[in-house]
Amino acid sequence: MSRPVAGVRNKSVVITLPGSPKGARENLQAVLKTLPHACLQAAGLDSRTLHAGGIKKLEAEAGIASGGSVSGSSSGGHSHSHHSHGHSHGHDHSHKYGHSHGHGHGHGNLVRHTAPSSSGSNPLSNDPKLGPSRRNRESPYPMLSVEEALEKIRQHTPAPQVVVSKVDSSSLPGAVLAEDVVARENVPAFRASIVDGYAVVVPKKTKDNNDEDGSSSNSSMRGVYPVVSVSHAAPGEAMEPLREGQVARITTGAPLPPGATSVVMVEDTVLRTLADDGKEEKEIEILADEGAPPVREGENIREVGSDIRAGETVLRRGERVSAVGGEIGLLAAVGAAEVRTYRRPVVGVLSTGDEIVDLHAPATDDEGDSTGEKGQGRKQRTLRPGEVRDSNRPALLAAAAERGFPTVDLGIAADKPGALEAALRDALRRVDVLITTGGVSMGELDLLKPTVERALGGTVHFGRVAMKPGKPTTFATVPVKDVVPVTSTTEAEAEAGPGTRRSDRLVFGLPGNPASALVTFHLFALPALHRLAGYPEPRVGLPRVPGVALAHDFALDRARPELHRAVVSVSVSVSGGLEASSTGGQRSSRVGSLRGANALLCLPRGEGPLRKGERVDALLMGEIGVGGAHS
């Protein structure tokens, strides 16, 4: 058995472990218990202090014994220096003992054989220059719970920005109102007929024909009447007042002549005499069968302001203008040509990976084309060994657009540090929220975190979450210095509305696995997008429905809580209420697990399965149908 080699240099404890995993594990276990003590000693504390009872507290502060949070700036003797970006980050990472490697937190540096202590580089992420053999062998990012991760996102999402939007069908649907909208005009603005027919004057109330409730007068109105005027649904000159015993022909929506009290439908009349020209009506007869309802005062008339009264609040701040059309219709009806809304964030979607091929990439020259004639009918590129079609980008662009956000397709970035950096820089100029997929896990080509931290001076707020799928989900903010007013030069900008970008861009580094990417988009990116777009808190993120009954047994993951892709429907069987069926295999690479899924079931981690009929919470992604699993 090889022996660990240990020593102290300046304030760093240096331990060299053997290369074999077994040997390393055994040796590490042997020295593990003494490490906290050694670190504190290396930091310069004398052993008397250590043994005077302060050790537990100091260990806790150093975050090495209990896994408590490390606060770099408050721990005395803190010795690591930040890299040259001068950007402080990583201080809120809490490290479980087993996940803290060579990063010099707290008092004295604990240096593992894989990580150089003197590079002065970022203490958290891999330096891509070091290559695969010297990368971190375990993630330096603490594993957050889903709730903790959501809280970080909430903390770092800027407040929504108010803009003035034109009320029209192209830009307004999807926007959230930033003000109460008060009707400036009465709707209708004039007394209007509800039907095609004849305006009449119901004779004034008498004791004899009073309604039982006394509310309005009525009359059989049976008889022959002269047609004295015509009112069409077009703005016209002032009309002559109508008197008792006269009628005016009127069309639906047309203004009533002054004095008219009711309108009789054309179906309830017959033509009696024609005018001399033989075309115009001279007299009509109002028919009223025995027992037919009498003509009531106000019948078939829309009074001024009876739909909407001027001064009434028609829409409230925080309401979303839907694409169903009701809200836009309302705004237009009350004369609101512009409203204050929250600017919608522009969402960019970038795929990463050398193996990723655009779905529409044409065949390469050596592949030829389907017709044999160059230039036309070029067929799709055939996949070479190791290549994968880019399914994440179209899926995420669709998901973001469906939620009403303007999107920018940012293409595919290669797994080269320079290429990724350039793609990210370009992207951050063009969008408010950047969504990337791939390159966030532990491979030597997983470059997203180091590029965001080292090259862009961003802060990774979390890099791992205890959930399945989506474990390596990463959330970062990147300050962008040259904030220019957003010009409406792109379609997405025009859709978002005028305004200024916040300097801090949000970056969601989603896992490359297709199911992981879509699930984490809904779980993590959507709440941030909702908040930026001004959604009130109760409507942020996917709606959560408690108590959905399982339609069959569900196996649980032992290690991680799971968001299980499922179909939630109105139960046709036992209980009524809602029930959930799995969409089948849940492997993270299986994008098909989201086909037809309208919900993510929140399953706890655990040993045994959850049984049919047990109830869980569901996060709704889509609409709920009636009856059973998907076909």
Ligand SMILES: Nc1nc2c(c(=O)[nH]1)N[C@H]1C(S)=C(S)[C@@H](COP(=O)(O)OP(=O)(O)OC[C@H]3O[C@@H](n4cnc5c(N)ncnc54)[C@H](O)[C@@H]3O)O[C@H]1N2
């Ligand atoms: N040693 C470890 N390996 C892995 C861990 C771990 O904890 N330790 N986590 C695993 C988990 S969980 C996930 S999820 C993945 C995340 O991978 P990355 O985010 O680093 O993504 P890539 O490595 O780039 O690709 C993973 C997978 O997804 C495919 N992919 C990527 N982009 C796309 C796309 N746009 N369209 C379709 N498919 C895509 C890619 O080809 C790979 O098959 O890491 C595990 N590994």
Ligand code: MOO
């Ligand atoms: O977390 Mo990954 O998304 O399980 O495969």
Ligand SMILES: [Mg+2]
């Ligand atoms: Mg990877």
